[in-house]
Amino acid sequence: MNARHAGHDPPRWATRLAGFRLPADRREFVLGDLTEEFKERSTSRGRSEATRWYWRQAWRTALARHPRPLGPLAPATPPRRPFAMPPILYDVRYALRGLKQQPGFAAAAVLTLALGIGANAAVFRVAWQVILKPLPYPEPHRLVRVWEAYTRNGRQVTNVVAPGNFVDWRGATHSFDGFAAYNALRSTGDLTGVGDPAQLEVRTVTADYFAVFGAAPLLGRTLGAADAAADLGTVVLSESLWRQRFGADLHIVGRTIWLSGGSYTVVGVMPAAFGVAAGPTTEAWLPLAIGPAEAANHGAHYFGVVARLKRGVTLDQAIADVTAAAARDSLEFPASNKETSATLVPIEAERGGTLRSAMVLLAAAAGFVLLIACANLASLQLARGLTRAREFGIRAALGASHSRLIVQLLVESLVIAALGAAAGVAASSWILGVLGHVAPQSLRAGTGAGIDGATLACAVGLAFVSLLLFALAPAWRAAKAGGRFTTQRLTTGDRRAAGARLALVVGQLGLAVMLLVSATLLVTSLARVIRVDPGFDPSGLFTFDVSQPGTRYPNVAARRQLFATVLREISALSGVSAACGISTVPFDQNFNMTYIPEGQTAPISAYPRTVTSGCFDALRVHLLAGRLFTDHEATRVGIVTKQFARSAWGDASPIGRRVHVGVTSGDLVEIIGVVGDSLQTSLEAGVYPQFFETASTANTFPLMSVLVRSTVPPTLLFSGVRAAVRRVDSDQTVARLRTLEDVVGSSVSERRFDLGLFGGFAIIALLLSAVGIYGLFAHLIAERRSEMGIRLALGARPSAVVGLMLRRAWIATGLGLATGLVGAYATSGVLRRFTFQLSPTDPGIYAGAAAVLGTVAIIAAWIPSRRAARVDPAGTLRDTL
Amino acid sequence: MSRPDSATLSLGDFEQLVLIALLRLGPDAYGATIRREIEHRTGRDLAMSAVYVTIDRLEAKGLVRTRIGDPIAERGGRRRKHVTLLPAGRRAVNAAYRRFKAMVEGLEHRLDPA
Numbered sequence: 001m002n003a004r005h006a007g008h009d010p011p012r013w014a015t016r017l018a019g020f021r022l023p024a025d026r027r028e029f030v031l032g033d034l035t036e037e038f039k040e041r042s043t044s045r046g047r048s049e050a051t052r053w054y055w056r057q058a059w060r061t062a063l064a065r066h067p068r069p070l071g072p073l074a075p076a077t078p079p080r081r082p083f084a085m086p087p088i089l090y091d092v093r094y095a096l097r098g099l100k101q102q103p104g105f106a107a108a109a110v111l112t113l114a115l116g117i118g119a120n121a122a123v124f125r126v127a128w129q130v131i132l133k134p135l136p137y138p139e140p141h142r143l144v145r146v147w148e149a150y151t152r153n154g155r156q157v158t159n160v161v162a163p164g165n166f167v168d169w170r171g172a173t174h175s176f177d178g179f180a181a182y183n184a185l186r187s188t189g190d191l192t193g194v195g196d197p198a199q200l201e202v203r204t205v206t207a208d209y210f211a212v213f214g215a216a217p218l219l220g221r222t223l224g225a226a227d228a229a230a231d232l233g234t235v236v237l238s239e240s241l242w243r244q245r246f247g248a249d250l251h252i253v254g255r256t257i258w259l260s261g262g263s264y265t266v267v268g269v270m271p272a273a274f275g276v277a278a279g280p281t282t283e284a285w286l287p288l289a290i291g292p293a294e295a296a297n298h299g300a301h302y303f304g305v306v307a308r309l310k311r312g313v314t315l316d317q318a319i320a321d322v323t324a325a326a327a328r329d330s331l332e333f334p335a336s337n338k339e340t341s342a343t344l345v346p347i348e349a350e351r352g353g354t355l356r357s358a359m360v361l362l363a364a365a366a367g368f369v370l371l372i373a374c375a376n377l378a379s380l381q382l383a384r385g386l387t388r389a390r391e392f393g394i395r396a397a398l399g400a401s402h403s404r405l406i407v408q409l410l411v412e413s414l415v416i417a418a419l420g421a422a423a424g425v426a427a428s429s430w431i432l433g434v435l436g437h438v439a440p441q442s443l444r445a446g447t448g449a450g451i452d453g454a455t456l457a458c459a460v461g462l463a464f465v466s467l468l469l470f471a472l473a474p475a476w477r478a479a480k481a482g483g484r485f486t487t488q489r490l491t492t493g494d495r496r497a498a499g500a501r502l503a504l505v506v507g508q509l510g511l512a513v514m515l516l517v518s519a520t521l522l523v524t525s526l527a528r529v530i531r532v533d534p535g536f537d538p539s540g541l542f543t544f545d546v547s548q549p550g551t552r553y554p555n556v557a558a559r560r561q562l563f564a565t566v567l568r569e570i571s572a573l574s575g576v577s578a579a580c581g582i583s584t585v586p587f588d589q590n591f592n593m594t595y596i597p598e599g600q601t602a603p604i605s606a607y608p609r610t611v612t613s614g615c616f617d618a619l620r621v622h623l624l625a626g627r628l629f630t631d632h633e634a635t636r637v638g639i640v641t642k643q644f645a646r647s648a649w650g651d652a653s654p655i656g657r658r659v660h661v662g663v664t665s666g667d668l669v670e671i672i673g674v675v676g677d678s679l680q681t682s683l684e685a686g687v688y689p690q691f692f693e694t695a696s697t698a699n700t701f702p703l704m705s706v707l708v709r710s711t712v713p714p715t716l717l718f719s720g721v722r723a724a725v726r727r728v729d730s731d732q733t734v735a736r737l738r739t740l741e742d743v744v745g746s747s748v749s750e751r752r753f754d755l756g757l758f759g760g761f762a763i764i765a766l767l768l769s770a771v772g773i774y775g776l777f778a779h780l781i782a783e784r785r786s787e788m789g790i791r792l793a794l795g796a797r798p799s800a801v802v803g804l805m806l807r808r809a810w811i812a813t814g815l816g817l818a819t820g821l822v823g824a825y826a827t828s829g830v831l832r833r834f835t836f837q838l839s840p841t842d843p844g845i846y847a848g849a850a851a852v853l854g855t856v857a858i859i860a861a862w863i864p865s866r867r868a869a870r871v872d873p874a875g876t877l878r879d880t881l
Numbered sequence: 882m883s884r885p886d887s888a889t890l891s892l893g894d895f896e897q898l899v900l901i902a903l904l905r906l907g908p909d910a911y912g913a914t915i916r917r918e919i920e921h922r923t924g925r926d927l928a929m930s931a932v933y934v935t936i937d938r939l940e941a942k943g944l945v946r947t948r949i950g951d952p953i954a955e956r957g958g959r960r961r962k963h964v965t966l967l968p969a970g971r972r973a974v975n976a977a978y979r980r981f982k983a984m985v986e987g988l989e990h991r992l993d994p995a
Contacts, residue, residue: 009957018930026933032959033912033929039955060928067934 113420116373118427261551413471513820535678789876798869809861
């Protein structure tokens with residue numbers, strides 16, 4: 001900047017001061033003149049004098065009025081306004097001003113709508129994440145999951161596929177572009193050499209697994225036929241593993257990693273989205289080679305199978321195709337496959353699992369809440385329309401058209417809807433944040449506190465729907481009524497509006513009853529589920545996984561040795577009363593095996609369990625007959641559960657009998673004992689047969705978990721357990737350390753989540769209905785004040801006046817309850833799958849819900865009704881006459 | 882459309898001062914020179930914005946015409962608004978002066994305070 005000129009510039013702040021109130025079309029010239037004169041003055045009279053003068057001018061300009069001439073200004077160009085407000089914005093401004101004047105009404109309306117929209121947005125967000133969001137694969141509608149199917153007690157049950165069946169079906173079907181399998185048993189690998197040893201979730205997949213999904217890798221390539229055939233030791237990593245463990249190394253392809261002691265070459269990285277249906281928790285995919293022995297195995301079921309339908313092939317055609325293949329197998333291998341059929345489920349339809357049906361229920365519940373909220377708002381608007389009748393009358397008289405008034409009322413409602421939507425989105429975020437703690441694992445992704453575009457769009461859409469529901473009719477009515485009330489004085493109220501509002505109350509009471517009945521059914525069911533005895537005692541039990549990498553523990557003997565040492569170390573910890581190894585912890589992932597009692601042909605499906613001695617004591621599962629395993633069995637022996645024994649041999653004693661494992665040609669195992677049944681998949685699923693073998697004689701040694709019973713709170717022992725395992729093998733990981741109570745608890749987490757949402761909705765519905773009823777009666781009474789005054793003046797007893805008002809409340813409540821109970825009964829079928837050991841039409845629950853709601857309704861009506869008796873007769877008469 | 886006769890228009894005190902300043906300054910008068918002229922002659926310290934209020938009013942009455950010049954560096958790149966006295970303005974000043982003169986005739990000795 002040139003110093004000489006800079007010295008001549010007028011004070012900047014004074015220029016701002018002078019400029020901010022000058023009319024735009026004058027500012028340039030006035031400021032220019034001031035600047036010019038400032039410069040002239042600072043040369044002639046000195047800078048400080050000029051500055052003082054300039055400031056004085058600035059202040060006078062800022063404080064002066066700047067009137068425009070009233071005369072016939074004829075500007076060359078039309079006046080430019082910086083921002084011309086479209087007419088609708090005037091209505092918006094008017095509406096905002098109106099709401100500000102009635103903060104009570106505004107708060108009630110926005111809050112009501114926010115609850116309605118929030119409930120729906122929350123459900124929508126979960127549904128979107130879990131079910132609705134398009135799957136990240138090309139043509140996802142062609143993706144199907146293949147299940148084995150059986151008929152049990154007239155119902156079809158599905159199961160994962162035996163490797164032999166998979167191989168046969170893949171060869172025999174023609175409807176698929178790809179038919180791929182993965183090992184559905186949970187498998188892990190210990191990643192070493194990159195930071196601390198970590199247990200990875202690994203999925204072994206057949207060659208065309210990636211091709212079936214049609215997903216492209218983020219880096220490198222996917223696994224192909226050559227990988228499995230040549231046993232190249234190749235691995236594909238998940239994006240999250242690549243980012244977290246390998247720092248998103250762009251040169252990862254070709255790098256060697258160590259998994260459970262073996263070296264693998266990374267050939268590719270799959271994007272996070274790939275996992276959605278292809279292994280959401282999988283961190284590494286390895287090639288799965290099916291050897292000849294496995295290809296002939298029809299008895300053990302542990303293959304998850306996915307397939308891609310050929311273009312143009314319908315689901316029914318494909319099902320017929322795979323069913324035919326299964327039928328051929330059941331003829332060829334009657335021992336294992338006699339009852340085995342097959343079915344296909346589109347992956348899109350399978351998404352969300354059991355949650356799918358819950359989502360429908362929750363969406364309906366949220367919809368009810370919104371309807372109730374809209375009923376309240378419509379009622380509020382009707383009431384407000386009546387109180388504003390005078391205003392509208394005057395405006396109509398001044399020439400406002402009917403449509404103009406309607407538009408204005410609609411804009412008011414629009415403002416409420418917009419505010420409600422904004423608050424609703426915030427509310428949904430909050431609801432999900434709260435529920436995130438109880439959400440089952442499958443839902444965690446859908447319950448983050450963030451807000452996505454889809455949810456936002458949903459909220460806006462809902463706001464418009466509710467706008468139609470709550471605003472259109474009241475706006476029409478109020479605007480139409482406008483002309484009438486300017487001179488007329490109300491005495492008994494507007495009957496038609498009151499009738500409409502009464503109908504709204506009946507409607508919302510009905511919806512609230514339905515919600516309350518459903519919520520009570522769910523609460524009662526959850527309480528019953530929690531009280532179910534699982535057949536083992538989870539309290540004080542905890543478990544963790546010990547991996548046995550094949551490189552360091554190459555044979556059964558080495559693994560047995562590792563386990564024995566680990567168990568000895570842990571048993572020595574103080575606070576541990578029992579420790580054992582078990583192949584599958586209750587409520588963990590299960591697969592079943594086929595067993596055939598010697599001399600019979602009918603196979604029995606059961607969960608296979610390999611245990612070390614002492615497990616039954618640790619689980620507190622009781623021995624019913626025979627004996628338990630000892631540490632040193634001479635021959636291969638087994639223990640069965642009561643249910644297994646009954647279905648194999650009826651009431652005869654199973655002790656000493658023998659069972660083929662897998663197929664009739666399989667090894668024979670002698671039964672030495674019978675133990676009590678225990679639940680293995682969830683508290684609700686019922687018992688399933690189990691077949692126990694002891695780790696000391698089983699000819700395999702599967703991946704085992706350690707089960708520990710402690711006499712102190714389990715979490716106190718966790719660090720001691722980690723240290724004990726590390727003493728045995730410093731590269732050993734302690735994975736999935738958790739208490740059995742948590743394991744059991746998480747099996748009801750979905751139920752808790754459903755109930756959390758549903759119960760919340762029911763409570764909101766109850767509150768909204770109460771507010772609606774209160775509002776209606778408060779308004780009815782205000783409207784009929786003069787009538788009450790006259791009645792009191794003519795000698796009516798106050799209690800009679802209250803009774804008169806309450807009679808309406810009784811009628812409305814009675815009608816509402818009746819509607820709701822009938823509605824709840826009619827829709828009870830939907831709830832059947834959510835209730836547990838409870839009829840969805842349980843009369844006690846219906847009566848309870850009706851009683852609660854009836855009481856709330858009558859109290860809500862009674863509070864304002866008392867006011868009717870306190871009307872001052874003289875005052876009212878004076879006002880009325 | 883008939884424009885009110887400038888002779889019958891009543892001019893405010895300040896309007897008269899501005900018109901007379903214009904008469905003196907010639908065709909290229911603008912805000913700063915007008916303000917300085919009036920301040921110089923009457924000793925009144927005027928706000929610049931007040932000059933413009935009056936110029937706009939005079940223009941609305943059809944007594945002056947304004948013309949916007951080019952940006953000038955000393956003004957911080959701002960333009961001048963030049964004001965030209967129109968014949969109607971000249972007549973209005975004349976009329977005002979005549980009225981004033983007629984009214985004060987014979988009173989001069991009583992009016993001059995000096």
